[in-house]
Amino acid sequence: MKITFLLPVVSMSGGIRVVVIHAKNLAKKGHVVTLISPAPTKPKFRDRARQFLKTGKSLRWEKSPQSHIDGTGLRHIVAPHSGPLKIEDIPPSDVIVATWWETAEWLMNWPASCGAKVYFIQGHETFDFLPIERVKNTYHSDLYKITVSDWLCELMKFEYKVPQCDLVSNAVDHFQFNSSVRSKNIKPSIGFLYGSTRLKGMDVSLAVVDKLFGCYPHLEVISFGSKFDPEFSMDSRINFIESPPQDEIKNIYAACDVWLSTSRSEGFGLTAMEAMACRTPVVSTRTGWPFKAIIDGENGYLNDIDDIEGLYASVVKILDLNNEEWMHMSEEAFGTVKNVSWEISSDLFEQSLISAINITR
Numbered sequence: 001m002k003i004t005f006l007l008p009v010v011s012m013s014g015g016i017r018v019v020v021i022h023a024k025n026l027a028k029k030g031h032v033v034t035l036i037s038p039a040p041t042k043p044k045f046r047d048r049a050r051q052f053l054k055t056g057k058s059l060r061w062e063k064s065p066q067s068h069i070d071g072t073g074l075r076h077i078v079a080p081h082s083g084p085l086k087i088e089d090i091p092p093s094d095v096i097v098a099t100w101w102e103t104a105e106w107l108m109n110w111p112a113s114c115g116a117k118v119y120f121i122q123g124h125e126t127f128d129f130l131p132i133e134r135v136k137n138t139y140h141s142d143l144y145k146i147t148v149s150d151w152l153c154e155l156m157k158f159e160y161k162v163p164q165c166d167l168v169s170n171a172v173d174h175f176q177f178n179s180s181v182r183s184k185n186i187k188p189s190i191g192f193l194y195g196s197t198r199l200k201g202m203d204v205s206l207a208v209v210d211k212l213f214g215c216y217p218h219l220e221v222i223s224f225g226s227k228f229d230p231e232f233s234m235d236s237r238i239n240f241i242e243s244p245p246q247d248e249i250k251n252i253y254a255a256c257d258v259w260l261s262t263s264r265s266e267g268f269g270l271t272a273m274e275a276m277a278c279r280t281p282v283v284s285t286r287t288g289w290p291f292k293a294i295i296d297g298e299n300g301y302l303n304d305i306d307d308i309e310g311l312y313a314s315v316v317k318i319l320d321l322n323n324e325e326w327m328h329m330s331e332e333a334f335g336t337v338k339n340v341s342w343e344i345s346s347d348l349f350e351q352s353l354i355s356a357i358n359i360t361r
Contacts, residue, residue, distance in 0.1 A: 004093040006085060006103035007037040010067035012226035014270055015122045017068040018170055019099050024072055025346035034075045034091055040065060041082040087114055095353045101125050104138040116360040119143035121152055123267030144356035148268045149289055166352040170268045171340040177277040179254040184326040188216045188319045191256035193271045194225025201262035207308045224252055253278035258318045263287050264305050276333040283314045299333040
């Protein structure tokens with residue numbers, strides 16, 4: 001198949017990372033895979049001036065932003081313009097995959113002759129900072145839908161009346177994310193993903209950590225993320241690692257007794273799965289994959305969104321386990337994900353693309 005993925009401006013986002021993993025696996029199977037994205041929009045002078053007056057810092061702009069595509073060898077075309085991609089930008093394709101609501105909006109308006117049209121949905125993007133009705137319109141479209149989680153698939157079917165919705169769950173690379181059987185740390189330790197957007201709930205993570213410092217003066221806290229936002233203050237006792245090499249992230253997970261996920265919305269929540277692959281129990285809000293996968297007291301704990309007290313209490317339960325009890329929970333966490341693989345997921349993705357082509361024909 002000739003497969004084209006439509007991307008927004010590329011970045012180190014988790015959504016683009018998932019697309020890249022499938023693209024690499026499909027290319028290995030012999031398919032001709034192309035990733036295409038628009039050029040970044042250069043900020044206007046007034047926007048740069050407004051940012052400088054507000055923060056004293058220039059608005060960051062990168063002509064060629066870093067992304068998960070870098071170094072993969074995949075064919076990536078950056079259009080010679082910013083803004084919406086056009087059908088003239090697209091190579092001949094059997095199937096075209098939109099990967100974000102804006103890319104779906106572009107694809108909806110292209111003729112059927114461009115190839116089978118697929119919408120890979122990784123989240124329910126009805127957020128206040130987005131044009132909600134336009135986003136919903138993409139879910140109501142006749143694009144062939146693929147989702148990453150059960151709850152998204154059910155949402156598409158019941159709320160948006162989508163007749164055909166395939167589930168292709170995210171997975172974990174056990175070669176990249178792994179840990180040998182290990183004991184609880186001598187000093188209590190906790191980790192979380194850094195993300196400055198409100199949806200990631202980092203304000204909640206920091207509030208939980210602040211309460212923990214009051215009970216565990218020797219608490220070790222580690223966090224990682226693609227870029228540090230200087231506007232988001234962080235306790236100096238937190239060890240923040242900016243853009244760690246991909247092969248070192250497993251060591252971050254494996255250095256923790258607990259992995260904390262406080263997202264307010266998640267299409268999936270891949271870091272929770274990766275942490276479990278590194279034998280780390282997870283405390284999470286009831287979002288995405290953790291909502292289905294975590295069983296209280298067995299492989300971690302679930303709490304309501306924004307429930308700082310509940311999340312704190314759940315973390316304490318794990319930190320206060322004796323070593324034997326903690327090792328049991330660690331093995332249960334690993335057992336939750338040990339049988340998932342990206343190869344299986346990409347096989348399912350391939351079958352969905354074939355189904356989309358057959359329906360179009």
